[in-house]
Amino acid sequence: MIHFHHVYKTYAGPIHALKNVNIDIEKGDFVFITGPSGAGKTTLFKLLSAYDKPTSGKIQVANYRLDEISSKEVPFFRRKIGMVFQDFKLLKDYTLLENVELPLKILGLKSSISKNRVLEILDLVGLKDRHDYFPEQISGGEKQRVAIARALIHQPEILIADEPTGNLDPKLSNEIMDLFERINKQGTTLFVATHDHEIVKRKDKKHVIIKDGMLVEA
Amino acid sequence: MKSLLTHFFRSWKHHPLIQTGALVVLTGTFTIIFSIYLFFSNMERILVSWGSNIEMNIFLKDNLGADEVEKIKKELVDLNYFKDVHFVTQKDAADQFFSKMSRYIPEFAGEKEFLNIVPSSFVASLLPGGNLSDFKKISNKVETVPGVEDVSYGQEWVENFSIFVGSIKNIGWAISGILILGSLFVIGFTVYTVIVRRLDEIEIYELCGATSRMIQTPYIFEGALISLMAAISALVMSYFILTVQNEFFISKMIYLGLNDLFEFFGVIEVLSLLIFSAFVGAFVSYLCIHKLNTGWTRASNYSRGET
Numbered sequence: 001m002i003h004f005h006h007v008y009k010t011y012a013g014p015i016h017a018l019k020n021v022n023i024d025i026e027k028g029d030f031v032f033i034t035g036p037s038g039a040g041k042t043t044l045f046k047l048l049s050a051y052d053k054p055t056s057g058k059i060q061v062a063n064y065r066l067d068e069i070s071s072k073e074v075p076f077f078r079r080k081i082g083m084v085f086q087d088f089k090l091l092k093d094y095t096l097l098e099n100v101e102l103p104l105k106i107l108g109l110k111s112s113i114s115k116n117r118v119l120e121i122l123d124l125v126g127l128k129d130r131h132d133y134f135p136e137q138i139s140g141g142e143k144q145r146v147a148i149a150r151a152l153i154h155q156p157e158i159l160i161a162d163e164p165t166g167n168l169d170p171k172l173s174n175e176i177m178d179l180f181e182r183i184n185k186q187g188t189t190l191f192v193a194t195h196d197h198e199i200v201k202r203k204d205k206k207h208v209i210i211k212d213g214m215l216v217e218a
Numbered sequence: 219m220k221s222l223l224t225h226f227f228r229s230w231k232h233h234p235l236i237q238t239g240a241l242v243v244l245t246g247t248f249t250i251i252f253s254i255y256l257f258f259s260n261m262e263r264i265l266v267s268w269g270s271n272i273e274m275n276i277f278l279k280d281n282l283g284a285d286e287v288e289k290i291k292k293e294l295v296d297l298n299y300f301k302d303v304h305f306v307t308q309k310d311a312a313d314q315f316f317s318k319m320s321r322y323i324p325e326f327a328g329e330k331e332f333l334n335i336v337p338s339s340f341v342a343s344l345l346p347g348g349n350l351s352d353f354k355k356i357s358n359k360v361e362t363v364p365g366v367e368d369v370s371y372g373q374e375w376v377e378n379f380s381i382f383v384g385s386i387k388n389i390g391w392a393i394s395g396i397l398i399l400g401s402l403f404v405i406g407f408t409v410y411t412v413i414v415r416r417l418d419e420i421e422i423y424e425l426c427g428a429t430s431r432m433i434q435t436p437y438i439f440e441g442a443l444i445s446l447m448a449a450i451s452a453l454v455m456s457y458f459i460l461t462v463q464n465e466f467f468i469s470k471m472i473y474l475g476l477n478d479l480f481e482f483f484g485v486i487e488v489l490s491l492l493i494f495s496a497f498v499g500a501f502v503s504y505l506c507i508h509k510l511n512t513g514w515t516r517a518s519n520y521s522r523g524e525t
Contacts, residue, residue, distance in 0.1 A: 049425070072429075079427035089422050093228050103426045105221070150426070 001027045001158060001189050002048065007057030007067075009043050009213075017043040018054070019213045025191060025206075027157070030184040032200045033193045035210035041193045044210065045162045048191065049083055050074045062157050079107065082151030082159040082188075086166035088143040090135040096122065096146050097131040103154040121149045125179060141172030148179060152188070159183065161192045165199070177203060225436035226443055233412055240408035241448055247401040248452030248495065251394050252483075253459050258390030260480045262383060274300075274357065274371040276340040282365055290365045291340065299356045300342040308338040337367060353380075398498070405502040409441045413507055430508075438503045445499025449492050457482055 002025040009018040018040050025031050035041050046052040047059055050066050059066040062080040069077060090099050097118050104114035122128045125145035127138075135143055144164055151159055161180070165173035177199050184190050194200065200207055209216050230237045278290065287305060294303050306314075315336050344356075354377070357369045413420070423433050464480050483491065 075424070075427045075429045078425060083425055089418075089425065091419055091422055093232055093419075102423070106423070106426050106428045106432060154427075 001025055001029070001062065002191060003058070003060040004047075005058040005060075007047065007054045007059055009040075009047065009052070010055045017213050018047075021057070021210075021213075021215055023208065023215065025189060027189055028184070028187055029206055030180070030190045030203075031192070031206040031208060032203070033191065033208045033210060034195065034197060034200060039210045040213040041210055042162065043213075045160060045193060048160055049081065050077050079103070079154060080157055082154070082156040084144070084147050084151050084159065084161035084164045086163035088135070088140075088147045088167075090143055090146060090150075092135050095132050095134055096127060096138070099135070099146055100149045100153050102150060107154060118149075118153060121153050122146075124182075125149045139172075140167050141169075141175060144168060144172070144176055145179065148176070148183075152183060156188065158189045158191065161190070163193055163195065165194060165196055170198075173199060222436055222439040226440050229412060229416075229440055233415060236408060236411050236415075237444065240404060240444055241451070243404050244401060244408075244445065244448035245451040245455065247397055247404060248448050249455040249459070251397045251401070252452050252456040252491065254390055254393050254397070256456055256460060256483065258386055261386050261390075263481075272344070272353075272371060274342045274344070274353070274360070274369060276342060276360055276366055277337045277368045277370065278339060279365055279367045280337060282338070286365055287338070290363055293363045294340060294342060294360065297356070297359060299344060299352075299359075301345045303340050303342045306339050306341055308336060311336040311339060353377075402498065402502050405441055405445055405499050406506050408444065409437060409503040410506045412440070413437060434504065434507050437507045438500050441503025441506075442496040442500035446492060446496040449495030453483070453488060453491065 002023060004021045004023040007018055007021040008016070010016050021040075021044070033041060033044065043052070047054055047066060048061060050064075050069055053069075054067050057067065062077070064073070064077045064080070066077070091102070094102070097115070100118045100122060101111070101114050104117065105111075119128055119131060122131050125148060127142060127145055127149070130138060130142070135146070138146070144167075148159075148161075148164070151161075159180075164180075165176050168176065173196060180190055180192065181203065276294065278287065282290075291303055291305060294300060312335075344353075353371055357371060360366060360369050420433055460480060460482055467480065
């Protein structure tokens with residue numbers, strides 16, 4: 001499902017952000033990645049989401065070779081994955097329903113068809129009653145749940161989350177992780193970057209540690 | 219279409235100052251362009267209308283018979299340049315000459331030996347829509363007709379007049395061209411500002427798998443619609459300016475007889491201006507956005523220096 005094979009990423013300087021990274025994540029896995037700031041987690045996520053290309057090495061995600069992908073293919077690859085970020089990345093001028101509906105609109109589904117699906121997934125994250133609220137009207141934890149709902153609405157094979165609980169208190173962080181667990185049980189592969197070692201310990205999932213651009217433990 | 223309009227209204231709602239500012243500036247620019255275009259096209263029509271009153275005198279050789287005169291007339295008519303070809307006999311020409319000159323030099327009256335000085339001629343006026351700059355060409359052609367001695371139409375005046383009309387037209391085009399360039403910058407700046415303020419939104423669309431086309435289309439539509447709205451407002455303003463101008467000519471300069479000659483654009487011209495304006499708006503918006511969201515461009519900016 002996700003395969004990194006001898007991946008290097010070097011920025012001008014030179015700054016060696018990733019050095020010889022090898023990862024194999026299979027369908028249905030739930031993997032945490034942890035590491036200190038500047039260790040290369042964000043770079044890894046950029047490569048995973050086709051935001052950047054590796055300097056060398058091979059990356060295969062959901063049957064797309066990301067080291068060779070063309071800019072025209074990138075949107076179609078991104079429709080195969082779901083992404084969740086620390087800063088939620090919600091459209092502030094859109095209601096919660098419209099935010100979650102966005103990937104379906106991009107896929108060309110009519111509102112009349114997609115609306116029920118959106119309400120179902122908002123129900124899953126406990127926000128069905130607030131579907132006509134705007135992001136500014138809800139809490140941080142609720143925003144993250146909306147972002148997760150949007151990442152899942154098009155039923156992606158993989159959900160990648162970059163510090164999804166970074167802005168949330170421990171209670172809300174637990175809620176989000178419980179939600180991820182439920183999603184994983186339904187068959188979605190999860191790859192989650194976090195600073196929160198407590199959660200990693202408690203959830204007892206696969207764990208990858210990155211330090212100075214290298215995987216030090218797997 | 220519904221989603222494009224939704225995007226447009228959202229953009230208006232969240233960036234009212236930029237959008238209103240752009241609409242006002244564009245309306246002003248278009249009003250000036252349309253008014254200048256209207257003024258110069260009306261001026262050209264007036265000048266051509268004045269020019270169409272010019273007559274050409276076609277002097278004939280001496281001692282031509284009635285058959286030969288009739289043959290020349292037929293040849294002139296067949297040239298298809300003239301709406302009216304009127305024959306002036308030697309006697310009529312002399313009478314006119316004497317009647318005019320005798321007011322100033324009374325001793326001319328009755329001097330029959332002057333009769334032979336004035337030749338018989340045709341007086342011809344151009345068909346409506348005839349171009350002043352064609353006078354020389356027509357004159358050269360008429361001179362080749364057998365029996366024609368000389369052609370006179372106030373050559374120098376017509377040529378100067380023709381240059382004046384041409385200059386007026388060129389000045390109009392030049393000013394309009396400069397203003398059109400200015401309006402392109404205004405549209406471009408507006409769309410670019412909106413895009414820069416909404417880069418985060420574009421990024422989210424990209425993350426959700428939107429193609430460049432999906433992202434660009436609403437902005438191109440927005441540019442076209444703002445430009446179209448500005449063009450409609452500018453047409454209303456231009457009409458108002460024309461009305462004020464006509465009232466001025468009626469009240470202050472009625473003796474020039476210009477009030478009937480200043481006309482507003484026809485339906486086809488109005489439609490062409492609207493389509494052209496919308497096209498310009500769409501095109502400039504496309505130029506602003508087509509390089510902005512390739513995904514990789516944004517990514518490379520985003521990722522620089524971060525690990």
